[in-house]
Amino acid sequence: MRLNVNGQTHEVDVQEDMPLLWVLRDELNYTGPKFGCGIAMCGACTVHIDGVATRSCTLQVGDVDGEVTTIEGLGTPDVQHIVQQAWVEHQVAQCGYCQPGQIMQASSLLDANPEPTDDDIDVAMSGNLCRCATYPRIRAAIHTAAAKMKEA
Amino acid sequence: MGRIAKIARRTFLLGSVAVIGGVAFGYWKYKQPYGNPLDDRLTDGEASLTPYVKVASDGITIITPRAEMGQGVHTTLAAMVAEELDVELNAVKIEHGPASYAYYNEAVLEEAVPFLPTDHGMVAETMRGFTKVPAKFLALQITGGSSTTPDGFVKMRKAGAAARTVLVQAAAQKLGVSESNLKTENGHVIAPDGTKVAYTELATLAASIEPPADPDLQPQSEWRLLGKSQPRVDMVSKVTGTAPFGVDTQLDDMLYATVRVNPYLGAGVRSYDASETLGMRGVKKVVEVTNGLAVIATNTWYAMEGAKALEVEWKPAPYPLTTDEHFAQVAASFTDERQDSQNRNEGDVEPLLAGGNVTEIEYRAPYLAHATMEPMNATAWLRDGKLDIWAGNQNPTLARQFASNVTGIPAEEIEIHTPYLGGGFGRRGEMDYVQLAVEVAKGMEGTPVKTTWSREEDQCHGFYRPISIGRIKAVMEDGAPKAIDIQLAAPGAIIDAFSRQGLPAAGPDGSIPMAAWDQPYTFPNYRVTAYKVPTMLPVTFWRSVGGSQNAFFQESALDELAHAAGVDPIEMRLKSLTHGPSRKVIEAVVEMSNWGSAMPVGHGRGMAFCLAFGVPTAEVIEVANTEDGIKVTKAFAAVDVGVALDPGNIEAQVMGGLNYGLSAAILSQITLDNGEVEQTNFHNYDAMRMYQAPSIEVKILENAEKIRGIGEPGTPPAAPALANAIFAATGTRLREMPFSNFVDFA
Structure with a gap:
C-alpha cells in the first residue's frame, strides 16, 4: 500500500483496516500524532488529509485517499507554521500531549475560516480534549494566528 | 523544647509516614551527602560540577530531576540554576537526568x-525542619504535593552558585588572575582586561576543584530570570510534535505490546485461551503478567487487536460490586472504631450541638480517574542482566525498585529514562504500568518492548480519587458560625499508595482531613474528625488530594450557612479569618469580580476559599442559567505563593487547576456495574472541552510567609465556587458531585 505523508511516499505492508494513526506512529515513525482514545473522542491523533483535519485513530489506512500531513509536516522547530508561532507566543502547552492535535485542528479551521469568532472556535475545537485545560490560551492563540495570517 | 522532645520520643508521625525513633536516629548519616549520579555517566570531555550541572566542550546541561508533566518545572528549576550559574536559559540543554537518591525530595x-x-x-518550624531527615532516608525522587518549587528553591540555586564558583576559580588558575577580579556573564568568565573564557573551556579544570557546600546566593533584587515569566523550555518541541513522551520511545528492533488485565481490580486470571490471538497477524507472543495477560506484536494495533481476541475467565472482584454498596460502606464509617484522626478540636462543639438550631448537611464525592491524555505506557529492555526503562513517571527511584522486584536486578543498576509525561495528576506516581512493562520485557528477553495500554485499560485500571462523604453540623450566632463540626469519611489515599510502594505506612491517613482540618478559620468551636473507610477500589493521590473533595464540603456548607442567616458569604468568612494572606486573596477576588454588584436575572456568582499546599486561594465563578442549561461564563482566582518565580507559568497552572476542578465537578465519576468500572473511554468519562471553558482572570500575590508550589492549589475551590454560583443563579443547592447528575449544563 502506498501512502503520501508530508510530501514523502511510503510503501507499507499492513492490514488494510489498521488505523492510519498506528501506521504513522509504529510503521513510519511519525510520532507527532498521538494516541489518546482510539475512538475519535479526544482529537490527539488529528492529522490533515488533503488539508482537512481528520482523526487518524479511526481512519483505516486502506481508506486514505489523499495526502497526509502530520504536525511534523506543518512546521519544524526552525521553520514554524504561523499557528505554531502563535502557540509559542501565548505559551499554550502544559503537558503538551494534545497540542499537535489541537494545532492541526486549528490550522484546518483557519484555512476554512480565516476570521473565526469565539463561537466558531468552540464548534471547531470542541472535539479536541486538553486535560491540562489550556483552552483560554488556545483560543487566544487562534485569534493571534488569524490576525497574523491576515497581515501575511 | 519540651513539646518537641515529647513528640519526638513518641512515634514521629508524618501524616502516614511513621518514623520510629524520630529525630534521634542517624542524624550523622543524614548529614552525609548522596554521591553524584552523573559521575559514572559522563562521556569523554564532560565534567559534572554538581549533580545538577554538567559542562562539556560543546555546551552546558542543567539537570532538572522532576517530572515535567505540564506544570512547567523544567523551566522553573532550570531558571533557579541558571540564575546563579549566570547563563541564559536558551543557551543550555535541560535534561531530567537519571534516577538517583541524590535527587530526593x-x-x-x-x-x-x-x-x-x-x-x-518555633515548634512548628523545628518539626518541619526535622522532616528533612526521614525525607532523606526515604529518598523519594518524587514529583507531587506541589513541592517541586519549595524543594528546589534553595538547593537548585546553591547548585548553580557552587558550579559558578568553581568555574571562576578555574578561570583564575588559567588566567593567573585573582578570583575577586573576575566577573561572569552569560556563560563566560570575564577578566579585568576584557578577556572572556567560556565555561565550556573550563570544564575539566573546574571539575578538579571541590565546590563550596554553602555558597552565597544572589539577593532577590539582583535576579535576572527568576520573578519574570520565562518562555517554557519545552514549548517549541511540544508545538512541533518533536517533544519525546514515553509513548514515543523508539528503539531498534523494538516490539510493541498491550495488556489486558482483570476488570475486577486486584483479582487475577482463572484461565485463558490465547489460541485465536496467537494466529493473528503480527502477534509474536502472549505472556502472563500480574492479574492479566500481555500480547506482544510487531505494532501496537496488532497487539491491541490480539488482546481483544483473548478468551479469559477472570477471578471475582475483591470488593463490593456496586457504587451504592461503596457509598454505603463510606456512610457506615462514621464510628468511633473507624475514627482515624481529630487534628482540630478547638473550644467545645458538643454542648452547642446538643442544643437547638443545629444545621446538619451531608455532601458526597465519587471516585475519579486521572484520565491523563497519554495512556499508561512504558518501554523496557532486558538483556544480559541489564535493564533500561523509558517511562514518563513521577517517581524514578520507585520505578527502579518495582523493576528490581520483577527482575532481581539491583535497583541501583537499573537505568530509568524519564521523558515528558502526557499528564500525571498523581496517576504516574503509581508504578503498576512500569511493573507490567518489565514483566512483558522479561517474557521477551533481549528485545526492547513498548507496552501501551488502550484507553479502556487505562480508565478501568486506575487508582482512583477516593469516594467520600462529608457531614457538617453548625450552630450560627450573630451571622457567623459559633460551632462547626466537620466529619469526613474516605478510604486513605496515602496509606493505600504507600503500602503498595513498600513505604512505611502507619498512623492516621493525612489525606482524609486534608484541606479541612488545616484551614485558617477561627471559628470559636471548631472540630474536624476523619474516619477511615476500608479500601475497596484502589485509591491514590489525585490533583490536590483531599482538597478535591473537602473544600467542596466545607466551602459549600459555609455558603449554605451564610444564605440561611441572610448574610453575605464573603463577609461571613472574613469575620472568622485573621490570617493576613488568606484575607488578601479573598479581598482580591472581591475586587476582581466586583462582588456584590447586580447581575441579570438567572445569573449568579459563587465564591470559595481553600488553603492547600500552603497556598491561600480564593475563586469566584460566574454562571448563567440559559435555555440549554448552566453555563460557566467567567472565573476569577487569586493565589498567594509567597514568591512568584514565573508569573506566566503560575497563571497557566491556576487556570488549568481551576478548570481541572470544574471539569470533575460538572462531569466526572467512576461508578461500578457488577464490579466493573463503567466509564471506559472519553465518550462516557468526558472532560471539560473548549465550549465549556470560561475565561479566567488570575491574580498572584506574594504576602505569604514561604515560597510555595502551584500545581494543585487552583483545583480545590473550583467545585464549591461553582456550586455556590449555581445556588445564587437558580436556588438549587448541589451537595453531590458530579453536578451534571442533577442539573443540565450548556
Missing part, C-alpha cells in the same frame, strides 16, 4: 506535621 513531607500551615512558630 526534602520538602514533600514538610506539611505532613500536625501543625497548621499558617503556624510559623
